[in-house]
Amino acid sequence: xxxxxxxxxxxxxxxxxxxxxxxxxxxxxxxxxxxxxxxxxxxxxxxxxxxxxxxxxxxxxxxxxxxxxxxxxxxxxxxxxxxxxxxxxxxxxxxxxxxxxxxxxxxxxxxxxxxxxxxxxxxxxxxxxxxxxxxxx
Amino acid sequence: xxxxxxxxxxxxxxxxxxxxxxxxxxxxxxxxxxxxxxxxxxxxxxxxxxxxxxxxxxxxxxxxxxxxxxxxxxxxxxxxxxxxxxxxxxxxxxxxxxxxxxxxxxxxxxxxxxxxxxxxxxxxxxxxxxxxxxxxxxxxxxxxxxxxxxxxxxxxxxxxxxxxxxxxxxxxxxxxxxxxxxxxxxxxxxxxxxxxxxxxxxxxxxxxxxxxxxxxxxxxxxxxxxxxxxxxxxxxxxxxxxxxxxxxxxxxxxxxxxxxxxxxxxxxxxxxxxxxxxxxxxxxxxxxxxxxxxxxxxxxxxxxxxxxxxxxxxxxxxxxxxxxxxxxxxxxxxxxxxxxxxxxxxxxxxxxxxxxxxxxxxxxxxxxxxxxxxxxxxxxxxxxxxxxxxxxxxxxxxxxxxxxxxxxxxxxxxxxxxxxx
Numbered sequence: 404x405x406x407x408x409x410x411x412x413x414x415x416x417x418x419x420x421x422x423x424x425x426x427x428x429x430x431x432x433x434x435x436x437x438x439x440x441x442x443x444x445x446x447x448x449x450x451x452x453x454x455x456x457x458x459x460x461x462x463x464x465x466x467x468x469x470x471x472x473x474x475x476x477x478x479x480x481x482x483x484x485x486x487x488x489x490x491x492x493x494x495x496x497x498x499x500x501x502x503x504x505x506x507x508x509x510x511x512x513x514x515x516x517x518x519x520x521x522x523x524x525x526x527x528x529x530x531x532x533x534x535x536x537x538x539x540x
Numbered sequence: 541x542x543x544x545x546x547x548x549x550x551x552x553x554x555x556x557x558x559x560x561x562x563x564x565x566x567x568x569x570x571x572x573x574x575x576x577x578x579x580x581x582x583x584x585x586x587x588x589x590x591x592x593x594x595x596x597x598x599x600x601x602x603x604x605x606x607x608x609x610x611x612x613x614x615x616x617x618x619x620x621x622x623x624x625x626x627x628x629x630x631x632x633x634x635x636x637x638x639x640x641x642x643x644x645x646x647x648x649x650x651x652x653x654x655x656x657x658x659x660x661x662x663x664x665x666x667x668x669x670x671x672x673x674x675x676x677x678x679x680x681x682x683x684x685x686x687x688x689x690x691x692x693x694x695x696x697x698x699x700x701x702x703x704x705x706x707x708x709x710x711x712x713x714x715x716x717x718x719x720x721x722x723x724x725x726x727x728x729x730x731x732x733x734x735x736x737x738x739x740x741x742x743x744x745x746x747x748x749x750x751x752x753x754x755x756x757x758x759x760x761x762x763x764x765x766x767x768x769x770x771x772x773x774x775x776x777x778x779x780x781x782x783x784x785x786x787x788x789x790x791x792x793x794x795x796x797x798x799x800x801x802x803x804x805x806x807x808x809x810x811x812x813x814x815x816x817x818x819x820x821x822x823x824x825x826x827x828x829x830x831x832x833x834x835x836x837x838x839x840x841x842x843x844x845x846x847x848x849x850x851x852x853x854x855x856x857x858x859x860x861x862x863x864x865x866x867x868x869x870x871x872x873x874x875x876x877x878x879x880x881x882x883x884x885x886x887x888x889x890x891x892x893x894x895x896x897x898x899x900x901x902x903x904x905x906x907x908x909x910x911x912x913x914x915x916x917x918x919x920x921x922x923x924x925x926x927x928x929x930x931x932x933x934x935x936x937x938x939x940x941x942x943x944x945x946x947x948x949x950x951x952x953x954x955x956x957x958x959x960x961x
Contacts, residue, residue, distance in 0.1 A: 470950065472957045513959075
């Protein structure tokens with residue numbers, strides 16, 4: 404049963420318990436294609452099934468420290484950040500190397516690469532940009 | 541040992557995380573309906589001449605003159621930020637007890653060889669770094685002492701928001717520092733009683749005889765007395781207790797006369813509280829509805845009333861409860877008044893598995909299934925995606941005024957923080 408659920412074939416608010424009885428019963432409100440456990444040829448994929456990719460798991464390293472932020476305008480072009488892009492910002496990471504950060508300078512948000520930060524200007528790092536989501540449509 | 545962690549000016553701090561232009565500036569948060577100030581940050585509190593809990597319309601000018609930024613309350617944001625803080629705390633100990641939206645106890649068992657001051661700073665710094673929210677940490681052998689340590693950590697600057705009571709000397713010094721009103725859980729009545737017999741500090745309180753404390757202040761007072769002496773009496777409860785009564789009442793955005801709109805608001809509140817009821821797997825025996833006009837108004841005629849309905853069978857079914865609440869509302873509604881508030885309260889709450897049947901009523905089990913699907917759909921596709929038609933479509937006519945609400949930065953894709961230009 405779990406396998407069906409993982410694939411989302413059966414909406415999970417359907418009464419899935421009937422499948423556990425061993426007999427295949429039709430349940431009302433099931434909008435999924437017919438699929439039976441008992442008859443026919445077992446799926447060759449049976450032992451190879453995995454959960455589909457979850458972007459939250461892949462792109463968000465520390466959920467409790469991660470915020471999404473939308474860009475308005477093209478003033479950050481130099482860092483390949485464009486209008487309407489969404490940044491994934493992780494506050495738990497350190498700022499060094501090639502990293503790009505969302506910073507605060509003079510009470511305003513800004514984006515800076517580590518190499519572009521000079522010691523004279525006082526800045527506050529708000530979080531590290533881990534991904535830039537860009538819609539190409 | 542137990543750590544008590546709480547966020548400093550939580551609501552205002554949440555707002556400031558997303559508004560760097562307001563760092564170090566006075567910020568206040570208004571109650572539902574923008575009625576009065578319910579939270580203020582340190583900078584706002586320092587403007588001592590601004591009275592807290594005053595109706596906002598009276599002091600709006602004062603706020604503006606002092607460049608105080610005000611926000612309508614955004615509980616969606618505060619709740620989500622709170623969840624982050626609690627999650628981070630749970631990385632420090634397997635046992636945490638969420639005490640309120642901005643406070644939690646953290647059990648630090650078996651940490652005899654850990655430097656607790658350092659551990660406290662680690663908690664404080666991690667939360668600040670990860671979420672942007674400032675917290676204070678008090679660590680002590682009992683809950684009541686931990687709460688006191690937390691208070692000291694904030695009031696005495698040199699501790700920098702982390703204070704540990706780990707020796708008897710420190711405990712006694714802390715007790716001498718604390719006035720009786722600083723003791724967590726000690727009511728005003730008892731503070732007065734202690735004052736009468738010349739007890740002003742927590743230390744003096746702990747020097748009273750246990751017999752006197754028990755006699756005059758019951759077992760509750762005795763527990764505090766023991767906790768302050770370093771003896772654990774209050775349990776560590778990791779699961780929230782099921783609620784005995786669940787209610788909600790909010791003022792309307794504007795005064796309402798029409799029964800139709802009041803009924804819609806009432807149905808809306810019922811659907812909110814029944815959701816809570818189902819989440820904790822309980823049913824209610826009674827539903828109370830109350831209705832009143834604006835007490836503060838000099839020009840309006842005043843009226844208020846309430847009605848409690850005993851249900852035939854305890855239930856958590858939204859439709860049944862809406863029907864009953866509506867009957868109750870109709871029985872107390874009188875035309876010709878300008879109403880300010882309607883409220884509902886469910887009580888007589890019992891676990892849903894213990895519902896007593898009724899010889900003359902059929903229990904309809906299909907309804908449970910319907911309600912379950914209701915909850916699943918609303919959870920999956922957003923609040924009120926499916927609801928009773930009684931909720932109507934005129935929500936904006938009675939809804940709370942939240943003119944200055946910040947965005948749902950962390951829960952709504954359309955309301956993300958925007959930067960640039």
